[in-house]
Amino acid sequence: MAEKEEVKLLGIWASPFSRRIEMALKLKGIPYDYVEEILEHKSPLLLALNPIHKKVPVLVHNGKTILESQVILEYIDETWKQSPILPQDPYERSKARFLAKLVDEQIITAGFVSMARADEKGREALAEQTRELIMNLEKELVGKDFFGGKSVGFLDLVAGSMIPFCLERGWEGIGLKVITEEKFPEYSRWVKNLEKVEAVKDCIPPREKHVEHMNYMGERIRSA
């Protein structure tokens, strides 16, 4: 008889980092317990499991703690082999990892963190910077349904959780139009594809509430 798997995820409903883990678990059909953390009141459990960064997501699998969302995604892919999310080829893997890093570092910085601190003129400049960065993803999508090809992969989960289902809500909140279908036809097509995938759709934070939350996060950055 198979040993019972214990999978627990500590997350925050609005966090793209924790949402992408939920998407991966659902994609692979892995049952899990979800613990909703509160940003301003992190639980003793979270602080004990992630003392260095004190952040979500945290995955606990049969008592083992895994941290950092991209590391967790790779761990999930290596542990549960169904519906693989990373490409097989080392070069393709390196490209997916490179673009995922771009999303979680430069794109979130230009597209949210710096924007929160900038004035209107500054925001326009950052929007242009963000567009240039996202153009790298646009080019990668030509001729594909998803970054992963015919199915959702690692980069789809990272970029999907972050850009259409998080940053766009931030831009809506500050009245900034960053991505247009005209300039980003591949991206726009890709978002529609993503929204049709149940595992992704089920993990998209509710829009209105999320826009409000992003405004709050912007405030938090400004007052820090």
Add this chain to the structure above:
Amino acid sequence: MADEVILLDYWPSMFGMRTRVALEEKNIKFDYREQDLFNKSPILLEMNPVHKKIPVLIHNGKPVCESLIQVEYIDETWPGGNPFLPSDPYQRAQAKFWGDFIDKKVYGPTRLIWGAKGEEQEAGTKEFIEMLKMLESELGDKTYFGGETFGYVDIAMIGFYCWFDVLEKCGNFSIEAECPKLIAWAKRCMKRESVAKSLPDSNKITKFVPELKKKIGIE
């Protein structure tokens, strides 16, 4: 068909050192091309148009950017010899966590130590020591971060060792006094041919930093 491997790099870069060490560990013949970061070459701009940074690994014409991504790519493409990452998914996740920690938490403070003054520099020094202590705690009494075999986290961290001398001078502190086990680990790593070949002498780095400061316009 022979593999063509080119590394675009900059000799003092602790990130470039990671890729050098990884290639040497696997005995891969590569064409090392020193870059002038103040006058970037066409090949650098072509192969890393997004960041325009080194190191860039070019394998049979295809570029791989970002040092830890390169280390993993090298491990996956040339699987012979000691793998840099363990095969167990949980241990791999641990290694990647620490690689990410080094990038996010250890590198930043070093720039403040050699590049800043006064309170900023002091804060950088304090933080750097704190981060090193966390690493040292993770190392424990193991030979290498991964245990008995030299691997991913060792590769991620060792390039910082040749910078320790200049950091100590700038920050007025002793790393050995704060983290003796880490220094012992570094000395063990330096005995490996791959590392000895890939790291410049500490005094070269120490002489280089004031010149770098002038070049980038910090006094």
